[in-house]
Amino acid sequence: MQSSREADSAGQIVLGATPIGNPGDASPRLLEWLATAELIAAEDTRRLLKLASTLGVSVSGRIVSYHEHNEASRTAELIEQVRGGANLLMVSDAGMPAVSDPGYRLVQAAIASGTRVTAIPGPSAVLTALALSGLPTDRFGFEGFLPRKAGERMSKLLELAAEKRTLVFFEAPHRLEPMLGALAEAFGGTRKAAVARELTKTFEEVLRGSLSELHSWASSSEVRGEIAVVVGGSTGVVRSIEEQVAAVLELSSGGMRVKDAVSMVAESSAVSKRELYEAVLAAKSSS
Numbered sequence: 234m235q236s237s238r239e240a241d242s243a244g245q246i247v248l249g250a251t252p253i254g255n256p257g258d259a260s261p262r263l264l265e266w267l268a269t270a271e272l273i274a275a276e277d278t279r280r281l282l283k284l285a286s287t288l289g290v291s292v293s294g295r296i297v298s299y300h301e302h303n304e305a306s307r308t309a310e311l312i313e314q315v316r317g318g319a320n321l322l323m324v325s326d327a328g329m330p331a332v333s334d335p336g337y338r339l340v341q342a343a344i345a346s347g348t349r350v351t352a353i354p355g356p357s358a359v360l361t362a363l364a365l366s367g368l369p370t371d372r373f374g375f376e377g378f379l380p381r382k383a384g385e386r387m388s389k390l391l392e393l394a395a396e397k398r399t400l401v402f403f404e405a406p407h408r409l410e411p412m413l414g415a416l417a418e419a420f421g422g423t424r425k426a427a428v429a430r431e432l433t434k435t436f437e438e439v440l441r442g443s444l445s446e447l448h449s450w451a452s453s454s455e456v457r458g459e460i461a462v463v464v465g466g467s468t469g470v471v472r473s474i475e476e477q478v479a480a481v482l483e484l485s486s487g488g489m490r491v492k493d494a495v496s497m498v499a500e501s502s503a504v505s506k507r508e509l510y511e512a513v514l515a516a517k518s519s520s
Contacts, residue, residue, distance in 0.1 A: 243318040244271075246311075246343050248336055250329040250355025253459070254433035256287045262353045264290055270322035274299035274311060276335050280326050299323065304335050308342045315348050327459075328358050333377045333403060358432055359401050362461035365439045366399070366427035369466065373399040379412060384487015386412070387480055390419035391497055397466040406456045413448040416464060418479045420444060421472040425465040431458035474512055481513045 247266055252258040267273070267290045275281035278296050285292050299307055315321050323330050323339060329352070330336030343350040359375050376393070379402060380386045393400060404412050409428070416426070422445030429439045436458070440447060444464070472480075477498050484494035495513060499506045 244315040244320045245349040245351060246315055246321045246323060246339065248330045248340070248350070248352040249322050249324045250353055250357065251284060251324050251327055252433070253327045253356045253358045253361065254431065254437075256284065258356045258433060259284075259288055260353060260355050263355060264288055266322045266353065267292055269320075270294045271319045272297070272311070272314060272321045274307075274321060274323045274339070276300045276325040276330075281324060294322075299339070300335050304338050308338050311339065312342050312346050312348055315343075316346065328356055329354075332357070332359065332375075356433070358403070358459065358461050361432045362427070362429040362439075362463050363399065363401055365429055365432075366463035367441055368399045368425060368427060368463055370399065372397075372466075373401060375401045378403050378405075379415075381408065382487060383411070383415070384484050384489055386415050387419060387483045387487070388489075388497065390415055391480065391500075394419050394472075395467050397468075399466050400464045402462045402464070404460050404462055406458065406460060409456050409460055409462075410448065410451040412462070413444060413451050415483065416462075417444040417448050418476050418483065420464065420467070421476055422448075424467075427463045429461045429463065430456070432461070434458070474509070477509055478512050478516050481509065482516065 247270070249263050249266055251263065267285055267288070271294045273281065273292065273294050273296045275296060275298060277300070278298050281296065282292070297307070299311070311321060323336055325334035325336060328334065331340055340350055363370055363373055374396065379389055416424070422443060424444045426444050426447055427439055427441045428447055428451070431437050440450060480498045481491065481494045484497065485491045491513060492510070495506055495510045499509050
């Protein structure tokens, strides 16, 4: 067991939470570290410099890029510099580093090497969307981005169908409509949810309703901006047979055998495998 107070490095790593939209949300501590850190690791160096300019901060330290494509090769180099005495500020494009953003590997390496690591708390798209959703906040889970392929996405959602905690997802605007459709199929169209977009920005919008209602809205709207989807936990309501058949068909369209898809869907529902299989065959024959 290791405590962060026991780290023996000369310098330290600071994870700095950056604004998710409104620059005014930057904390005084973040401004101080942007101005004084000897070394800054940024997910996008251009966005960092733009943020610093907006905040009226002059960055004096050396800036290096640190993103998903180079973090594996750059982590050891950064740890070495911190252990040599440098104070490193790690920032992602928005929100807290290491939460669906680069930074996790750096924290792991810091802990393993006895390097001190701490954080500047601040804006979080996950917590902001959760708080504004109107859904239960006492227990929740963050799932990030779902798989892009329909079959893999449905498999993941079926694993979560019985989860009683509120769930938070991220999604790109052009994939929101199929994602909400898959959520409605896997969780049932009546499940309560919220779509939060452009949080803290000028055109902030939070839409609340059932998954079916939100799917209909996304189908007929041109959705833009950064998006978080918050879904209420399972209340034990059984999905309709039509929704379960749709879930099986989506899994099978992704390459899964129909019988295997039926078994997976039946595990998260009250219907028998035989009844569901017959319903799927009937649906396929009538299409």
